[in-house]
Amino acid sequence: MTALGFLYPGHSGEDDYPRIEQLLGSDIRVDLVHTDIGEDAHRVDALREMGSAHRLAAGVAELRLVGADAVVWACTSGSFVHGWEGAQEQVRALAQAAGLPASSTSFAFVRAVKEIGARRVAIGATYPDDVARLFADFLAAAGIDTADVVSSGVITAAEVGTWTESEVLALARAADRPDADAVLLPDTALHTAAHIPVLEKELGKPVLTANQVTVWEGLRLADRRVNAPELGALFTREPVVQA
Template identity: 75%
Template sequence: MTALGFLYPGHSAEDDYPRVEQLLASDIRLDVVHTDIGEDAHRVDALLRMGSADRLATGVEELRRTGAEAVVWACTSGSFVYGWEGAHDQVRSLAQAAGMPASSTSFAFVHAMRELGVRRVAVGATYPDDVADLFAAFLRAAGAEVVAVRGAGVVTAGEVATWEEKELFALAREADHAGAEAVLLPDTALHTASHLPALEEALGKPVLTANQVTVWEGLRLTDRRVHAPALGTLFTREPIVQV
């Protein structure tokens, strides 16, 4: 049994995690611990407070009791908003507090892109444009070429959590670009776990979503690989050998 821990801000699309656990169909347990979201706002100052070391540390003790072997901060905006170096500091602080390997959803996207060998990406973000642009800047700092960014202008995670298939597919299609090798949907408040193969079929390319890559990142931290076609190309491709 491999136990993975996730610190998840507030309550929105956390039901993606038991769904993913089912789709993995393996000896893997996904434990979600909720952190205090504070002010629910896709605004830089609120996101910085949400991802602060103190807030993350409050969930660590509960996470340890689950027997987790690795922890991922399951929040994209609450990590990339710190910038490339600041997001590294955030993860280092979390690893020290938890006493186990740690990462965040923002780094999960970067590692997933490298796993698939894609560099040119399009971003479909639920966020306002200024926050969406910060995610694009984070990806560029990692060496990605961001060929298109579509911000939907949604202010709260609570509203994103109410989106259904229609809104999800509309965002993905509007974000797509002919020059993109993959489309990224970076919000853990967005329900995507049940739609990954259909999204990829609709766009004709890999689609990486926040909760999907977050779970994959936890597996990566524990050196586990699971073949799960229902979770998209990321869970079916052989790893790219770095030379």
């Protein structure tokens, strides 16, 4: 049994995780511990506080008790707003507190983009534009080019959690560009686990979503590879060896 531990802020998109667990197979367990979200606002100061060390540390003990093999901070904006170096320090502190391999959704996106061999991506963000641009900056620090950033300007995760399949599809379509190798939807509050096959069929290219790449990153940390076509190209392609 492989046990994957996730620190998830609040409750907006939590339903994606048991859905993904069902698609992965019976020998993989997904354990979710909810962290205190603080102020629910897609604003840089609030997001930095949401991902502060003391808030993450509060959930670590529970994950250790359930026997997690790895831990991922399941929040994109609560990691990339710290910048590349700050996000690395966040993960280092989490690994030290947990005594486990650790990562975050922001780094999961970077590794997933490279896994599928994408060099240029388009971003469809629920966040306000200033926050969304920080995600593009984070990707640029990893050598990933962004064709365009489309922002929806939603202020709270609670609102994002109410989005329907049609709204998710509309965001992905709006973000897509002909020269983008993949489309990224970076918000763990957004329900996407049930929509990935439709998104990829509609756009004709890989679509990477926050909860999808977060679980994939947990598997990577636990040295597991799972073929799960319902979770999209990321879970079906062989890894790409980048030159």
